[in-house]
Amino acid sequence: MDVREEMLIAKNDTYGPPEVVKLQKRPRPEPSDHQILVRVFASTVSSADSRLRSRRVPRGFHFMVGLLYGFSRPKYDCLGADLAGEVVAIGKAVQHFQVGDRVVADLGIKLGGHAQFKLLSVKDVIAKIPVGVTYAQATSLVFGGLTALSFLRDKLKLQSGERLLVIGAGGAVGSAAVQLGKIMGAHVVGVCSASKAADVKALGAVEVIDYQSTDWRRAPGQYDVILDNVGDSDFAFAKVRHKLSPGGRLGLVVADLPATLQSLWISMFNRQKVFAGPIAPNTSDLEYLLSLCREKRLDPLISQTFPFEKIVEAHRVVDSGHKLGSVVIEL
Numbered sequence: 001m002d003v004r005e006e007m008l009i010a011k012n013d014t015y016g017p018p019e020v021v022k023l024q025k026r027p028r029p030e031p032s033d034h035q036i037l038v039r040v041f042a043s044t045v046s047s048a049d050s051r052l053r054s055r056r057v058p059r060g061f062h063f064m065v066g067l068l069y070g071f072s073r074p075k076y077d078c079l080g081a082d083l084a085g086e087v088v089a090i091g092k093a094v095q096h097f098q099v100g101d102r103v104v105a106d107l108g109i110k111l112g113g114h115a116q117f118k119l120l121s122v123k124d125v126i127a128k129i130p131v132g133v134t135y136a137q138a139t140s141l142v143f144g145g146l147t148a149l150s151f152l153r154d155k156l157k158l159q160s161g162e163r164l165l166v167i168g169a170g171g172a173v174g175s176a177a178v179q180l181g182k183i184m185g186a187h188v189v190g191v192c193s194a195s196k197a198a199d200v201k202a203l204g205a206v207e208v209i210d211y212q213s214t215d216w217r218r219a220p221g222q223y224d225v226i227l228d229n230v231g232d233s234d235f236a237f238a239k240v241r242h243k244l245s246p247g248g249r250l251g252l253v254v255a256d257l258p259a260t261l262q263s264l265w266i267s268m269f270n271r272q273k274v275f276a277g278p279i280a281p282n283t284s285d286l287e288y289l290l291s292l293c294r295e296k297r298l299d300p301l302i303s304q305t306f307p308f309e310k311i312v313e314a315h316r317v318v319d320s321g322h323k324l325g326s327v328v329i330e331l
């Protein structure tokens with residue numbers, strides 16, 4: 001086989017620690033009529049990759065995740081929830097994209113961004129990357145940015161002038177939420193470890209609470225919106241409701257099944273509301289985030305970049321549960 005027709009993918013045939021991820025050669029795919037082929041230049045190793053690789057899912061979701069991703073071995077053996085790269089081939093029926101376009105995509109549940117080439121359907125969540133936005137920035141907007149936007153704007157309906165508390169403010173979702181909260185006109189307070197305080201303030205938090213020295217539940221003050229990216233308030237609405245204003249809303253970005261079900265019950269019978277569950281990414285939200293990045297109003301926080309051959313190290317960093325912003329791999 002001609003070596004130019006091969007590509008490297010990061011493959012995990014089994015569930016397990018970072019070392020189950022191995023680079024392998026595969027034939028480079030060809031697009032069918034409604035597909036585009038992207039040469040991938042950047043992708044992130046996200047908390048979702050870490051969870052799916054190790055099957056570390058919130059309580060109560062093992063069966064559902066097993067159905068989607070496979071019980072004894074991964075159904076989709078290449079991780080990566082996002083990618084950014086250049087279109088190198090298009091199918092006969094493709095109109096909206098051309099060879100040479102710089103694109104970024106949310107890959108949904110099938111993943112597959114940790115590969116040098118990736119086929120995308122024109123129906124996927126794909127946006128063109130504006131001039132001035134790098135591949136690393138574009139791919140880092142996807143996971144944290146789309147999640148934070150969907151929670152703050154759509155589920156929690158954050159309003160200008162409201163007080164927003166972001167728990168896990170230094171992570172991929174949290175760092176995007178701090179910036180988007182500020183753009184939406186909120187007074188943002190971040191909860192993170194002391195080592196991340198300066199970064200979270202630089203993103204726009206007016207105040208930072210170091211969770212290792214202060215329990216935010218016992219600190220004075222109330223919030224109109226609390227966004228929990230850690231699972232800190234899981235199944236414990238009773239313990240945090242005093243921190244919510246009378247019409248306050250709690251967003252559980254990470255929640256186990258009991259907390260997800262409880263959120264429906266609480267919201268039905270209380271003025272204070274709780275929202276949990278997955279988000280539904282879409283292209284217009286991705287384009288909106290890219291436009292904010294082009295205008296330099298939103299800059300996705302990237303803490304570390306690894307070459308593709310060091311992807312196992314990238315997984316180790318993400319597995320810590322304490323990463324700063326996004327961890328990017330360059331392919």
Ligand SMILES: NC(=O)c1ccc[n+]([C@@H]2O[C@H](COP(=O)([O-])OP(=O)(O)OC[C@H]3O[C@@H](n4cnc5c(N)ncnc54)[C@H](OP(=O)(O)O)[C@@H]3O)[C@@H](O)[C@H]2O)c1
Nearest residue numbers: 047147168170171172173192193253254277278279322323
């Ligand atoms: N619902 C959805 O659709 C959806 C979408 C995306 C992600 N998620 C979930 O959301 C969660 C967050 O994702 P992510 O990508 O942002 O994770 P991440 O990048 O790993 O960030 C987590 C952050 O939380 C901080 N942290 C850890 N323990 C903490 C504590 N007790 N209090 C405050 N901060 C703490 C960590 O650093 P420090 O401890 O150093 O501060 C880290 O910066 C993941 O569990 C992911 O699976 C859900």
